[in-house]
Structures are given as C-alpha cells and as structure tokens.
Amino acid sequence: SPEAPSSDTESQADSAPATDQVVNVYSARHYDTDEKLYAAFTDATGIDVEVTEADSAALLERLAREGDQSPADVFVAVDAGRLALADSRDIFQPTDSEILNQRVPENLRHPDGLWFGLTKRARVIVYAKDRVQPDEISNYEELADEKWRGRVVIRSSTNIYNQSLVAALIDALGEEATEAWCEGVVANFARTPQGGDRDQIRAIAAGEGDIGVVNTYYLGQMIASDEEADREAAAKVGIIFPNQGDRGTHVNIAGAGIIKSAPNQANAVKLLEFLTEEEAQRIFSDGNKEYPVVDGIAPPVELEPFGSFKDDPVNASVFGSNAQAALELMDRCGWR
Amino acid sequence: MKMAERTLDGGRLPLLFIGSVTALLVTPVLMIVLQAGADSGDQFRHLASTRLPDYVRNTLWLALGVASTTAVIGVGTAWLVTLLDFPGRSFFRWSLLLPLGIPTYLAAYAYTDLLQFSGPVQTFLRTTFEWTRDDYVFPQIRSLTGAIAILSLAYYPYVYLAARAAFIEQSVCVLEVGKTLGLGPWRRFFRIALPLAWPSVFAGLSLVVMETLAEFGAVDYFAVDTFATGIYRTFMSPVPHALTSAAQLSALLLLPILLLIAAEAFARRRARFFHTSVRYRAQPPERLRGWRAALAVTTCAVPILLGFLVPTVFFVRAHLRSGDSSSIAAFLERAQNSLVLATVASVLAVALALLVTFARRLEPSWANRFLTRIAGLGYAVPGGVIAIGVLIPLSWLDHKIGDLADSWLGISTGLLFTGTIVAVVYGYLTRVMAVSLNLVQAGLTRVQPSLDAAARTLGARPRGVLRRLHLPMLRGSLIAAGLLVFVDVIKELPATMIFRPAGFETLAVRVHELASQERLYEASTGALAIIVAGLIPVAILARTLDRARPGTDTDPDDIPIGAETVT
C-alpha cells in the first residue's frame, strides 16, 4: 500500500492501544446529545470514550473482520433488530451486572445479558387533528382498513423501524395475517413511501396524508424545534398509542452490548451502567426526546401531554429473528 | 499530421507497473465479486422475483436520462463558450463548473424542501389560490424525473469539461477545412466537431454514468429504487446474508459497466489518431448578437442557476436561520480533516493516473489498455459496498501482519490499516481513480506521438519525455483531474465513515449525521462548508483552464486551451 509510510505513526495512535483509561465505542447512533453523555462519563470516571460512528451494517462488518484484533469494547445500535443480528454474529460477551439487570426491564435486554436497551422509542400512529378523530383508529391492524385508502403516509421499508414493526406484527399475528395487513396498508398509501418520519408528520400537517406512523422522538423534537414551520406542523397532528387494548404499543430500543474481545471490558461495563443512571437517562430523554428505559424516570416534557402508555412486552430479539421474513413480506406487498 | 500507431516500447516495466496498480485498485471490486459467489440462502431469488425488475428499469432510465441530459447541457454549453462569443462568455466559461461543488444529496434535500407538497412553493400556491391537494397537479420532485434532473444538474460539468477541452484543441485546422468545404456552423458542429470530440465526451459521459449508477443519497431520498438503493437496502437489513446478497446485486451491476468500459475503449481507439495538424491556431470565436446572444446567455445561465445558485441560497438561508450548533473549533477540525484527506487523495490519484497512462503510452499493448480501463471500475460500485471490498483485504493484511509480529517479535501491532487514514485514502483511491485516469488519459491523446518521437530522438529518456513534454502539456489536465478528485473526496461519505479512526470527523460525515437525523437546517452549515471547499478548487480549475495553452498567444478570450485542458 503506497500510503503506508505517510501515516504509519498515526495508525499506531489510532488503533488505541489498550489502557484501562479508555473505552472504545462503535456506535451506529449519531446524536449530539451522546457526546454530552460520554463527556459526563469521562468526568465521572476519568475514562476516555473513543467513539467510532458509522452505519451499523458497516460497523458490524468491521467488527467481524477485525475479530480478536478489534479495539472495540462496546457496540451501540439504535434498533433491537440490529443488536439481535450482532448477537447472531456472536460478537457479544455476556455481562452479568446487578445494576444493569435491575435497571433495564426484562423485555428490553438480552436474556443472557449480551445486550441492554438504553432508551425506548414507541412507534406510534399520528393523525391530522383537523381531519381525523382520535377514536377512528386504535391499533396498527386498522391501518389496513379500507377507510384509510389513499390516506396513509409512512416511510420506506428500507427503514429499520418499519422492518422491526412488521417483525413484531409477524410475532403477534403470524405471517399470513401480517402479509394481508401489509397489502392493505400498501393499498392505503397516500404516496410512495419517502423521506423520514418528520416528512410524514409534515405531509400530514400539509394535508398530503391523514394518518401516518412515526417514532415518538421525532415528534418530540419537532415540538421542541426552533423551526417555526416544524412546531406548527407538529401542532397540527395528534398521536395515538396503538394496541393499548391488547398487547400494547410496539416499542424499539437503542441499546448496547459488550464485545467479546473487548480490551477494556471493565470500563465497558462501567459505561453501560453509567448510561442507565438517572442522569444519563435524563440526557437521553431531554436531549433526544426518547423514553428512558429505566422506570420512574420522567419522559420528555414534550411527550408528557400524550400521557403514559403500555408497551408490547415481546422481547426485542424477535425483531432480529423475524427481520428476514418481514423484509421479504414487505417486498412481496410492494412496500418500497 | 501522420501519427505512428506504435509509440516507443518500454519493455516489461510498464506492464508490471500498470498491473500492480490496477491490482491494488480492483482488489476491492474483486472481493465483492467473490463475496457474491457465497451462499445467500434464497435471498437473491427472492429479490429477483420481487424488487429486481424495478431496480433494472429505474437504473436504466436514470442512467439514460442523466447521460442524455448531461450530454446535451455539457456539450451544448461547451460549444457555446468555446466557439461563439456573447455577453458574459468568459464568466460562464468557468462558472459553468460551479455545480461540481454541490453534493447531490444536499441538492436533493434542498429541492425537496422547496418543491415537496409541504414545501414553501406548493404551500404558497395552495394558500394564494386556496387550493387543496386535489385541486392542482404539481410535478412530483421525488420521482425518477426529479432524480434525473438533480443528477444531471450536478454531473453535467464532467461532460462540459470534456467537450470543451476537445473543442478547443481541435478548433485549429480541421474546422477551417470544413469551412472551405462549404459547411455552415451547424454542419461543422455535427459532422466535424462532435465526431472529433466524441471520445472525450464519451469519457466524460462514462464518468457521469458510473457516478449515477453508484449514486445512493439523492436517489434514495427521491424514492427511486435503483441498483444502488437496492444494494444498500439489502446490505443494511439486519439479516444473515445481507452482505452476500448486496454483493450479488453489485456484481450484477458490474456487467453493464464492463460493457460500458468496452464501449469506451472502442470510442477511444480512434482518439489516438486525433490532431491531424501540428499547428495550434486559436480560431476567433464568432460573435452572436440579438436574440441569438440572449439565447446563448440563457442556455448557459440556467444550469448554473438551478445547479448551483438555488441550492446554495437555500443552504445560506437555512444556515442563517438555525445553523450547526457545534463549536467553531469542532467545525474547523472537520474542515481541516476534509481538506487534508482530499488533498492527499487527489495528489495520489493524479500521480498514479499520470504514471499509469504514461506507462500505457510507452507500451500500448492490449493487456495494458485493458488494465488501465478496469482500474477505474470502483467508481461504479456504490461507496458503501466498495468500502467493504476495501475492508476485507485490509483487515486480512492486518491479521497477517499482526500474527507475524506476534509470533516473531512477540508484540501486538494492533490494526495497522483498518481504522486509519491509510484505509480511508485507499478507499478513496479505489473510488475516484476512474476520474483522474479518464482525464489524464484523454489529455494525453492530445499530445501527438510524433512529439514523443521527436523528444526521444533528441535524447530524452522516457522519464525526460514525461517531465519535459507531457507534464507541461498536460498541466491543465492534471490540475483538472486533481481538483475533480478533490471535490469528489470532499463529498465522499461511506469509506470515510467506515475507516476513519475513532472520533475523526469530516464535513461530509457531519452533514450526514445531521441529515440522517432529519436535521436539515443544521446540516446546512456543513453543506455550505462543503460547497465552499468545493468552490475553491473549481475557481482554481477555472483559472488554469483560462490560461493560454502552450503554443498560443495570451489573450484569454480566443485562446485554445485544449492541449492543456481536460476531457
């Protein structure tokens, strides 16, 4: 490799040699608030946090290729499906931490403690206040209902949150029923799935669609936004926590696990534990408008008006195990 | 006048050199192809039965659409500013390059934000005419057509550069012959200028097409399913065989590209014989007046307006309203990282390209021609995937070295390449070599073989020919190549993301982070920075292009800059 000499020295430095003063994080999350968290951790423990951010798929490849040489201690993903996949690649080591086990609810962590949820986001139905009555729809299944023909907006099936949602539905309804549902939803699309969750909210506010499906924190962020237009749009929509009557609203997590070959395993545990402390959880919810995983910590103020809700107790790892099926199912229904 | 077909042989050396460079550059692509060989369950069959038809159709239309549009804009404007004279000509001559500086996905964001249903334009229409969504038809920006438009506006400069250089350098004698044979401007254009410029134009077009095929951000944002989006989608999905099936799609995508390369090789075959006269004489541009002039001005103004002004203004406004909150220091650091990386990458890319093409000229054997062609293959593979292709051999190397060091010296080297700048730059090179190779190669076809011959008989060794003849005559091509690479790298994302050392951020990365959180307005700051970073080189490029080519007088207005410029 011709460039080798030019930056050999750098490379030494970069592939952080193991000292107990660092913890290396491979993170698929890119939120500014996270930096705050890591900073706080360093203040609290004197341990530096080296973060490598990239798309989780890429990170996983890199982890896999680096193998036992990998400098990574912790892998952070914004979706349980991804965590499950990582698990299936067998990159995590089990962590048996009292603190973590009692702070993180059963369904939001791996049975053997391979990974733990850190924040919670509910995938809810939003509706145009002026055109839809809150009681017109109360669960995901109804999204397939005739009456929403040409009124549903949602992002593409490439999006991991949708994949997990469908994965959860498969778990709840079985594959046939889910496929039928999926076809119904696709039939109801107001437009080809496009943009992100905010775009769905904007579209509803602007009248391009009447109902849609989004993650709660996007709405929270829009409400808190200093963009006039965003606040207005957010104000025009209401949210419904689906399936309160039965299994509960589909929630997903951002979570993390400790890498098998972690050079700084101890620090890694410290980090995870720190992230579940009240202070850290606050930063998650205030900063990013996500729901804390730890009970008894207040949700983001912007989301308080929508009240508390019952979330689907299914273990997040099914998102991973059903992902393939979900994906192919959406393909078949032509959900772009 | 006469060009000897064979140039002077350099023995085995060229083949060796070209071979190793090409090997280095295409290994990642090969890795992907190999990966495609692995078993992906019935993933692929599934894709083939569900999404593939869409991918093929959209990709085809997109490529065709963008290629034809860029061809028209690029060639048209190039012809105007080169051979005709009208108000603002010399301004347009360089400002037509500006859209290069704007990353497509940002342009996409901007235009979507402006034109989507909830965007200002449509909202304005609705409020002023009290329409509701059903009362009017508004072209859907998030559509194939929209994508074609955006990409064309972003990529036409490649063709423009190519065509312009070609026109300039041929403007000498053959066009004059055309005149004396009774051809009017139009027939001169279609029967002489265009055919002669074609290989260069084709080189430009092939860059455009490859870039289009690899384009993810904008296209995905526009809800158009192409191979690229499909590859990403498959790659990103949390399923066991993700990479393999992504690789299989990529491999599939490579087939048409190989055809493309073959086609270009064919078009280029003739290019070697260009330049029938040793006389370079600037031909005074014909002055346009009245409505013709007006038409010319609009033709040149529109691409700049839509391709550059609109997005830039958009981001400026966004930035002023709510720019990136992160500290200046952090921001400057990112900027610095971007610039350093881009500089290193472009210098390497150009140097390699120059050496490779020169070696190939010394020994234009079939093998060497083929090798130089495929060296640029990486340009057509979506960045994220090629990045994995880079990752595979690098990490393998890391382990081998690591084990050796471990067993021999008993020390642990850690990872020497992955997660270092080395890897990042290597990643870049595998992507952008196509650009520098094409430009330098095309530039070199403008240096008559008989000039090499003359230099050799005057005692210049190949090295001397390179230094004393090609370097000065190619100055423009080289700078142009370097700057195009520079701009490309500034915008590059995937390779940076995967390989960068912990905590290492570039402008593009930053913008991506914010954008991926749908925090467009904050992304605007980084976007502007990228645009500026892209502008500087474009400005430099413009200046070199407008300097007199060797063998001309110095009035920049009727000077052939050709031999020195790019295709």
Added chain:
Amino acid sequence: MSTRRQSNPGIVVEGLSHCFGTSQVLDDISLTVGRGEVCCLLGPSGCGKSTLLRLVAGLEKLQKGRIAIAGKEVASQDSRVPPEKRSIGFVFQDYALFPHLNVRANIAFGIISKTQAERVDRLLEQVDMTDYADAMPHTLSGGQQQRVALARALAPGPMAMLLDEPFSGLDAQLREEVRNVTLDVLRQANVATLMVTHDPHEALVVGNQVIVMATGRVLQMGTPMTVYNHSASLRIAETFGPVNRLNGVVHSGLAVTALGVFQAPTYLSEGAAATVALRPETIRIVPPHDEHVQATVETVTHEGTTICLTVRLPDDTTLVIRDLARQRVTEGEIVHLVVDDHAAMVFERDGHNQATKGVTTSLPPAAVPPYDPESASRTRLR
C-alpha cells in the same frame, strides 16, 4: 488576356494589408486571377503567401483591403462573406485531413450530390490513391496525405482554388502527372487557381501568370516569360536561380563590362554604374575563336540534365555557366565563351542594394561551405 481577366475575374484582391500583432505580414497586395487561369505565387519562406491564401479563403479576418471572388465581393472593411459561402477550395500546407474519416469519406466530405460515388472514384484515380480508398489518414505517407487533401478540395467543384504548395510532398514523376491533371481539370472547369509553389521551374511551366512576392509585397506579376526574361529587379531575377553579376558603366546607351557591351535601359544616364545580370545558360562555350572571351574552368557540377561550371576570367571575375550535360568539359580546361547579349538584363547598380534591403536571405560568409562550387561562386560574385 488582361481584358478577359477584367471582364470576369475569378479572384480579385485589392490593397490587401495584414498584421499579426505588430508585424506587418502583408502590405498592400493587389492581384487578379482570371477564370480558368493558374496564378503561381513565388516568394521566400515567411513572406506571407499562406496568409494571403487564408485571407482570400476568409480564414483570417480581413484588416485592410478588398477581396472579390467570381465578381462577388466577399470581404472588405464592412462586408464579410463566411468561408463556407465563398465557393473556394483550399489545399492546406499541412494537409489537415479528417482523422476520423477514411480516405474516401475525406474526399466525399464536401460533396452533397447523389453522384458522389463515381465522382469520388474519379478523384481517387486522378490522384492515384484508388488502392487507399479505405485507409485511415494516420496510416498514409506524407505524399499520400497530400494527394487526399488535394482530391478533397477538388471534390465540391469550387469557383476558386487556393493551393498552398500542393505538390511539395510528391516525387518528381508523380508530381508532374498529378499537377498536370489537376491544373488541366481546373482550367477546363474554368476555375481561378492561386497556387503557392517553391519551385520556380514549376511556376514557369504551369502558371499563366507568376507573382513574385517578398516580405509581404508583390515585386512583379506577369507571364512566366516576362518575369523570367525581363525581371524587374535583380532580386526577382535571382528568384529563378543564380545569375552572374557583371559591373559595368554606361557609355552612349551601352553598359560596358568585362564580357562585352550590353544594351542599357534608357533611364540609365551616361556614366551611370550598371549591373549586368546574365543567367548561367546565356553564357555559351563555343569552339575556339580568337575574338571570344577565354576562361579557365574551375569546377564542374553534374546536375543531371545540366552541368554547372564555374569559370574564371582573365580579370579574375568568376562566372557560373550552366550547359547541357552533353557538354564534355573538365576542370582546368580553357574554354571560349560567347554571351547571348540580348538575354542580358541590365539594372542600375545600387538599385539592387535597395531591393534586397531587409530581405537578405544570404548567409554570413563564414557559414558558407567553401567546397560547394555553386553557392560559393555566387556568393563570391555578390
């Protein structure tokens, strides 16, 4: 003839001047080429011949003067007909073939008519390139390229033909054949032809008119015989080959020289210094006879058809004599000379000096090869 030319001139150039930057390349050129006439341009390298042709073709922007083709004004201060509308053919000094087209396509390029095929074939035959119809230009030899360029210019059948050294790359035989056919075709098609050549012999043989140029000016223009036998100046005389210069003085209308007396032009007053120019072939070696001038043969150069001698007169002037190769002469031999006195050209002596000022193509004596009889003798004569 001159009247005919007036009546329907093919090419008319009036008061043409041209500058590149500061250097004046053409200076008040005027000339007329009648239809069906061939006019040969002779002149030292760099004197502006190509530029003149380019201006007539409209490839350079006219700066001063006026140009008309086939009675129609094509360029003047205020009007300008673009080249493609001038109905001209142009053979460029550097052939400039279209590299992306094969020979046939190159030739057919300017033809629109349906009859293409056989016309092209005829032209291919005419320039003897039939075997190369499908070759690409870069595979052609210099001469072959030149012939294609010629055929290409002939193809559209223009009204005026501009030839810039169109045969320079051809061997003597082919040159003569192609030249004769081409010019014949042009004459029969009643085309006005302006042709640059570097071969005075060629100019004299094929030209209806010969124009002698130097440093952007027309020195003399007239029929071959006029410019050759009655050159307006020594310099012009020398354009057609070296001449012997004898210094003389005018006495009662005769220029008296070492080689005898010659009729002096009337404008030379009594006692004026004259230069008598004698072409090498006008001095003849004759059987001994005591009233003839005697001279010693110094060098003999065989030139094929002719031999060239340098001989020394008793008074040490050296003369260059050209005679047919059949003359058997050996160096050192004494020969008797006779001059065809009516063939002598008599000029005012210093007139010559003026004439050459500024355009001296002569070399610094140092650089002159002593061993070479011809140029040596000439330079010594100067």
Added chain:
Amino acid sequence: MSTRRQSNPGIVVEGLSHCFGTSQVLDDISLTVGRGEVCCLLGPSGCGKSTLLRLVAGLEKLQKGRIAIAGKEVASQDSRVPPEKRSIGFVFQDYALFPHLNVRANIAFGIISKTQAERVDRLLEQVDMTDYADAMPHTLSGGQQQRVALARALAPGPMAMLLDEPFSGLDAQLREEVRNVTLDVLRQANVATLMVTHDPHEALVVGNQVIVMATGRVLQMGTPMTVYNHSASLRIAETFGPVNRLNGVVHSGLAVTALGVFQAPTYLSEGAAATVALRPETIRIVPPHDEHVQATVETVTHEGTTICLTVRLPDDTTLVIRDLARQRVTEGEIVHLVVDDHAAMVFERDGHNQATKGVTTSLPPAAVPPYDPESASRTRLR
C-alpha cells in the same frame, strides 16, 4: 570511398523488412552510409522512405533485419537500443515542433551542455531564424517551422542524421543556402546523413550516394553519375525525368532504331527487342546537314533555364527534346537532330514492363491533358 565506408560505417542497414498489418512496406533493404557522407533516398510517394528512417531511428519496432549506427548494433531480432541512446538526429516530415516551447527552447531541447546559448544562436543564424528566436511554433510559416525542426535536430550533434524531406518547404534560394550550410556542417562533423528528397536534381547535386527505391525495395544505389547515366532500368532512368523511348532490334551488337544505331549491352542476343532510352538533352538541334535526322517542331515550352520541345519524326514518333533557353525555335519549324549516342541507355524491351509492374504511377490516358506537351509526349511515347 567504399573501403572507408566499410572501415567505419555511419549507418548500416541489413536485410530490413517491415510490414504494417498485412501490407509489406519494406522488403529486404540493405544500405550503408559512411561517416561524413550524404546518402539521398529517392522514390515514389508511399514507397517506404519515412518508414525506413523511423526504423533506423528506432521509432518503429524492428521486425526483420539488422541496423547499426557508428559501428554499434542498435537493432536486431534480439537487441534493441532505444532511440534516445542512438545518437541520431531526425527531421520529421511533419516537423513535430513542441507547441509549448518557443523557437529557442525547441532548438535547445536536445542540448545539455553549458554552451547552450551560443550554440543555439549559431544554429538560429544557420537556418536564418534569428529574428524568430522567441516566436511560438504556431505563429511560424511552414518553411520557418521546417527550419526550426532542422536546427533542433542538429543541435545535439548526433552521429547519424535522418532527414525526411527537410527542405521541401523552402523557396529555391533559401533551400539551396540552408541545404549547403547544413550538409557542409554535417560533412565536416563527420556525420552519416540519410536524406529523403523528392527532387532528383537535389539528390544528384548533394548526394555522395543516391539510393533509388520503389515499393519498399532498393532499385539501385550508387554515385549520382552512375545512377543517372547508367541507370539499371528504364524506371530508374525515369526517376530523374522523362526519357524518350525508341524501340529497336539488336543486330550484331547494335540496337537499330529510327534515330540510328546504338551500342547494345552484351546480354542482348541477336534479334532481341531492345528499348533505347534517350534523355531529352541528349538530342541536339544542329545546323542543317543532310545526314541528320529531320523533324518538325510541334510544341515549345519555356522552362526558364531550358526549353522543352516536342518534335515529330517522319515516321511519326514524337520525341521530347530539352535544350537551353537560348535556343530560338518556333513551332512548325523543321529542325535537324543529332544524338549523343554514347549517352543512350539500351535495355531489353520487356525488361521494362517487368520493372514497372505494380508501381505504375502513370495516369489513365483519358485523364492526361492533351495540351501539355511534356507529359503528353511522354505518355504517347510509352
């Protein structure tokens, strides 16, 4: 001389053959150029002259044969010295000046030594381009470019010089001067010079040796006088200008023709059909005398130094006669002719046909301009 050439040959070419694709361009060429010698290559357009030069220079890959320069083998099947190591100078048919360098820099390109400056100045002077030292190539006229190319090739002081029509773009006067200086310099520097020219006259005057080529083969090689006066074949004879062909039959060692009898070569057996070639200048117009052949003058063409007549014999054969311009002849006049019989060349008749096979540069009779005496007569004579 030949011995000297053997002792230290400048350029040696042995059994050189070359093909482009399928077409054989050079066929078993062998030649030797001694140091300080000038060897002129004559041959029809496209016969392979430039290719030969390119091979010697190493610009084309050698396919078959062997090339040595200054006693050192530079190319053969198994070895190959790159061009820059061959110490050669090359003046290209298309000049190939470096467009990004001005005249001075172009000339200086090949010089490394400190003495650059004045050397370049001397060369500039030598080719009379001092005034253009700082001009860029594209602003030069054809001839000026050619002179720069020449100076550039001379600059490094090579051991062998390859000139491809180096003077074709120069006017007669300048051509002669530049040529003489250049060749003189080369001779004095003991350089072996191989020069392509299209002007037989030039070849005869400046060449120590002349090589006549056709279709890739060497037809004859020897001193100018040999090739001219003792051409090995009719075709070679014609390379130096048109000849009159008389058909004759051999009787007791003499070829009997309408113009008299000529010594036939011994290999012609009794009764063999012979062709007698007479150069136009070997037939002379003489004062009336009844034992001379009489003929009627048909056309008179003035060629400057010479005039060219076509005359018709009683038996209707037409002859071309070239005599010095001083001859006063008018068309229709009856003249008496004498032939310098020792100047006649006698060949086996059909031998000629063989010779020309494949390389006929003659034109279809139809195309031949009837009015042109010279070529007309020639073709009719054929």
